[in-house]
Amino acid sequence: MKKKIVRIKDIAEKAQTSKGTVDRVLHNRGRVADDVRERILAIIKELNYEPNLIAQSLKSQRAFNLAALIPDPSLDSYWEAPHNGLEKAEKELRQYGVHITKFIFNSHSEPSFIAKAKEVGREHPDGLLIAPIFYKEALPFFQEWAEMGIPYVLFNTQIEHVNPLCYIGQDSYRSGSLAAKILRFGLHSPGTVLVAHVNEDISNSAHLITKEEGFRDYFKGEQLEETFKVISKEINFPEEEGLDKQLDDLRKQYPDLAAVYVTNSKAFEVAAYLEKNALTDIKLVGYDLIGPNQQYLNKGVIDFLINQNPLGQGYWGIHQLANHLIFKKEIPAIKFLPLDIITKENLDYYLDPQ
Amino acid sequence: MKKKIVRIKDIAEKAQTSKGTVDRVLHNRGRVADDVRERILAIIKELNYEPNLIAQSLKSQRAFNLAALIPDPSLDSYWEAPHNGLEKAEKELRQYGVHITKFIFNSHSEPSFIAKAKEVGREHPDGLLIAPIFYKEALPFFQEWAEMGIPYVLFNTQIEHVNPLCYIGQDSYRSGSLAAKILRFGLHSPGTVLVAHVNEDISNSAHLITKEEGFRDYFKGEQLEETFKVISKEINFPEEEGLDKQLDDLRKQYPDLAAVYVTNSKAFEVAAYLEKNALTDIKLVGYDLIGPNQQYLNKGVIDFLINQNPLGQGYWGIHQLANHLIFKKEIPAIKFLPLDIITKENLDYYLDPQ
DNA sequence: TTTAAAAAAGTGTTCGAGCACGCAATCGAA
DNA sequence: TTCGATTGCGTGCTCGAACACTTTTTTAAA
Numbered sequence: 001m002k003k004k005i006v007r008i009k010d011i012a013e014k015a016q017t018s019k020g021t022v023d024r025v026l027h028n029r030g031r032v033a034d035d036v037r038e039r040i041l042a043i044i045k046e047l048n049y050e051p052n053l054i055a056q057s058l059k060s061q062r063a064f065n066l067a068a069l070i071p072d073p074s075l076d077s078y079w080e081a082p083h084n085g086l087e088k089a090e091k092e093l094r095q096y097g098v099h100i101t102k103f104i105f106n107s108h109s110e111p112s113f114i115a116k117a118k119e120v121g122r123e124h125p126d127g128l129l130i131a132p133i134f135y136k137e138a139l140p141f142f143q144e145w146a147e148m149g150i151p152y153v154l155f156n157t158q159i160e161h162v163n164p165l166c167y168i169g170q171d172s173y174r175s176g177s178l179a180a181k182i183l184r185f186g187l188h189s190p191g192t193v194l195v196a197h198v199n200e201d202i203s204n205s206a207h208l209i210t211k212e213e214g215f216r217d218y219f220k221g222e223q224l225e226e227t228f229k230v231i232s233k234e235i236n237f238p239e240e241e242g243l244d245k246q247l248d249d250l251r252k253q254y255p256d257l258a259a260v261y262v263t264n265s266k267a268f269e270v271a272a273y274l275e276k277n278a279l280t281d282i283k284l285v286g287y288d289l290i291g292p293n294q295q296y297l298n299k300g301v302i303d304f305l306i307n308q309n310p311l312g313q314g315y316w317g318i319h320q321l322a323n324h325l326i327f328k329k330e331i332p333a334i335k336f337l338p339l340d341i342i343t344k345e346n347l348d349y350y351l352d353p354q
Numbered sequence: 355m356k357k358k359i360v361r362i363k364d365i366a367e368k369a370q371t372s373k374g375t376v377d378r379v380l381h382n383r384g385r386v387a388d389d390v391r392e393r394i395l396a397i398i399k400e401l402n403y404e405p406n407l408i409a410q411s412l413k414s415q416r417a418f419n420l421a422a423l424i425p426d427p428s429l430d431s432y433w434e435a436p437h438n439g440l441e442k443a444e445k446e447l448r449q450y451g452v453h454i455t456k457f458i459f460n461s462h463s464e465p466s467f468i469a470k471a472k473e474v475g476r477e478h479p480d481g482l483l484i485a486p487i488f489y490k491e492a493l494p495f496f497q498e499w500a501e502m503g504i505p506y507v508l509f510n511t512q513i514e515h516v517n518p519l520c521y522i523g524q525d526s527y528r529s530g531s532l533a534a535k536i537l538r539f540g541l542h543s544p545g546t547v548l549v550a551h552v553n554e555d556i557s558n559s560a561h562l563i564t565k566e567e568g569f570r571d572y573f574k575g576e577q578l579e580e581t582f583k584v585i586s587k588e589i590n591f592p593e594e595e596g597l598d599k600q601l602d603d604l605r606k607q608y609p610d611l612a613a614v615y616v617t618n619s620k621a622f623e624v625a626a627y628l629e630k631n632a633l634t635d636i637k638l639v640g641y642d643l644i645g646p647n648q649q650y651l652n653k654g655v656i657d658f659l660i661n662q663n664p665l666g667q668g669y670w671g672i673h674q675l676a677n678h679l680i681f682k683k684e685i686p687a688i689k690f691l692p693l694d695i696i697t698k699e700n701l702d703y704y705l706d707p708q
Numbered sequence: 709t710t711t712a713a714a715a716a717a718g719t720g721t722t723c724g725a726g727c728a729c730g731c732a733a734t735c736g737a738a
Numbered sequence: 739t740t741c742g743a744t745t746g747c748g749t750g751c752t753c754g755a756a757c758a759c760t761t762t763t764t765t766a767a768a
Contacts, residue, residue: 005415005724007723007724007725008724008725008726009724009725012748017747017748018747018748018749019724019725019748019749020727020747020748020749021746021747021748023725023726023727024746024747026725027726027727029727030745030746030747031744031745031746031747032745032746032747033745033746033747036746036747051724051725052412052449052723052724052725053449054408054411054412054449054450054723054724054725055412055723055724055725055726055753056724056725056726057408057725057753058406058408058409058412058723058724058725058752058753058754058755059724059725059726059727059752059753060725060726060753061752061753061754095406095407095408096408174699174700177699178697178699178700181697181698181699182697185539185540185657186539186540188542218699303539336703337703338694338700338703338704339699339700339703340692340694340695340700341694341695341697341700343532343535343536343695344535345528345531345532345535345572345693346528346532346692346693346694346695349690349691349692349693350692359754361753361754361755362754362755362756363754371717371718372717372718372719373718373719373754373755374717374718374719374757375716375717375718377755377756377757378716378717380755381756381757383757384715384716384717385714385715385716385717386715386716386717387715387716387717390716390717405754405755406753406754406755408753408754408755409723409753409754409755409756410754410755410756411723411755412722412723412724412725412753412754412755413722413723413754413755413756413757414723414755414756415722415723415724
């Protein structure tokens with residue numbers, strides 16, 4: 001049995017002309033007499049012609065060089081997953097001529113970001129995927145890339161006042177609310193709830209603030225402000241000892257500490273503290289399935305993790321670029337990834353995706 | 355810039371032979387001298403040749419008629435989602451010549467299933483996707499389809515002792531454990547926990563039993579048997595009034611009822627009862643994002659839903675068939691879908707997928 | 709040694725879209 | 739009316755794999 005597909009040739013025959021002419025109509029290329037053009041357009045509509053993407057991409061054998069500007073995974077293992085997502089997407093799209101060049105910067109060093117961002121401009125890629133964790137430093141480059149006509153997709157960190165092709169990541173506000181909902185479900189009696197920003201430059205990380213807002217607003221919205229006191233704290237410790245002391249102090253100040261919400265992937269640091277001090281009653285929710293977090297999840301020290309799906313962010317980021325560049329599809333300005341709730345029992349399914 | 359793709363012609367040139375010969379080696383067709391074959395195989399490996407799927411499917415313009423044997427969504431809205439998944443997959447794969455014929459049976463009537471299953475045989479599809487909710491009635495057909503060489507993929511209900519191309523769905527045991535974990539997190543004081551099988555012929559539904567096992571084993575494994583008494587009950591009500599009376603009786607017997615786990619998509623029935631009787635303290639977990647469940651989730655009567663991703667089941671089922679038939683990929687015997695935990699705060703992301 | 713059959717290897721067409729090229733008709737200016 | 743330029747339109751090659759078909763080589767029997 002054969003497929004019933006409408007081809008350019010079919011249209012040409014029905015319009016009593018040649019496929020070359022139909023082709024020119026389809027691509028607004030070259031010169032076609034008005035009456036012929038309209039006859040052809042009518043027939044295209046009538047037969048409901050859709051170009052055969054397969055034949056199309058077989059023919060147009062051009063290469064698409066995409067660039068990815070993302071942090072070094074060896075310095076923060078959170079970034080391993082996006083790398084994997086990139087590679088997965090590249091594998092799938094290699095058939096279509098997609099090649100990705102990675103520009104890897106140090107997530108703790110603004111100058112290294114700037115150096116790599118400059119390199120990207122010199123390469124003139126066809127598209128760019130970027131994790132803009134340095135807001136201020138990144139701004140001028142967005143301008144530059146826009147002028148060069150390089151479409152860029154942001155992921156991981158949402159940024160205002162720039163015009164990317166698309167943002168891919170989570171709705172930080174909702175994410176905070178979700179964390180609140182989960183913790184509240186496990187809280188039995190009144191107490192203090194801590195929002196912890198661990199080892200993060202909060203001034204350059206608007207999305208962490210947004211998470212905190214979502215978290216606080218959940219307790220407000222549910223009229224739980226009387227029952228639970230929400231406090232927040234930045235916990236930074238370049239040196240080893242720092243965290244324990246800071247949490248000790250905090251517990252002295254708030255002896256009824258009942259739950260901790262870590263706004264980034266550093267929940268394992270708090271988990272280590274809880275385990276060391278046998279604080280089994282303090283509920284703990286954090287982000288991301290990095291190794292240390294998984295261990296504490298399996299031990300039951302971390303109760304739930306919210307998966308930001310960093311692999312998916314890389315994967316979909318590349319796919320959005322491909323959809324735009326290769327398949328000429330409309331791209332939504334924002335693609336929110338699901339807020340996956342992870343626990344020991346369903347962890348497996350989120351580790352190796354699809 | 356051009357793509358660097360290894361073609362059959364490249365292999366032929368390097369092996370000092372013609373593309374026809376390489377083709378015969380690749381497809382184990384026709385006769386090739388042993389030394390030439392080995393030389394070619396070596397070069398294929400060396401150059402890391404991967405056939406160009408695009409060119410491949412452009413050439414082989416055959417149609418693939420797939421059949422889907424699934425219940426009528428107008429009788430049980432759970433089945434709407436698989437239908438949507440089917441259609442989504444068909445849309446994506448139409449370019450590759452995939453066409454799906456639906457054989458829709460009444461999920462409450464074995465004879466209707468048998469009639470439709472017979473029809474499938476007469477149609478001789480190239481592949482089959484089936485929701486085998488009638489275990490006993492389905493068995494002889496598996497035999498028949500196997501003899502006819504029709505590969506079939508099971509979804510929704512896992513069945514032993516048959517040899518499908520693949521099973522797609524959830525790990526029921528884990529699913530039960532996950533439900534237990536969630537409920538336990540929200541339980542503050544000792545009490546009774548009910549496993550409710552609502553309006554389901556339990557004798558034909560092994561997977562619900564498996565869910566219950568997983569649920570019970572969680573409490574056993576965590577040494578919580580003393581604290582929480584787990585009971586189970588089949589709740590059937592062909593007539594309207596039935597459910598209320600049965601739950602009233604149950605509450606008389608177990609006044610400390612603290613949580614209910616509904617093993618199928620009928621949590622909304624229990625939710626209606628809880629709401630009517632203002633039992634805000636009884637925790638409720640169920641399955642699936644059908645309309646009524648969503649409403650009670652948003653109201654807070656249902657605390658969490660576990661998403662069985664019925665849309666994904668249909669979608670991936672068709673894709674597995676396509677991977678097997680069109681792309682000749684290896685198919686894993688089981689594809690477990692994630693156990694997604696859904697709450698009011700992250701519901702949106704699971705409604706319209708990807 | 710010849711010859712037919714069988715095996716091995718090579719050639720050429722096809723799929724649908726893209727695009728370069730070239731032919732024919734029309735137009736305008738000298 | 740002749741020449742070049744412009745417009746309108748058709749032809750034919752290309753992409754990589756599949757497969758039918760043809761040609762060449764080998765093998766075995768006469």
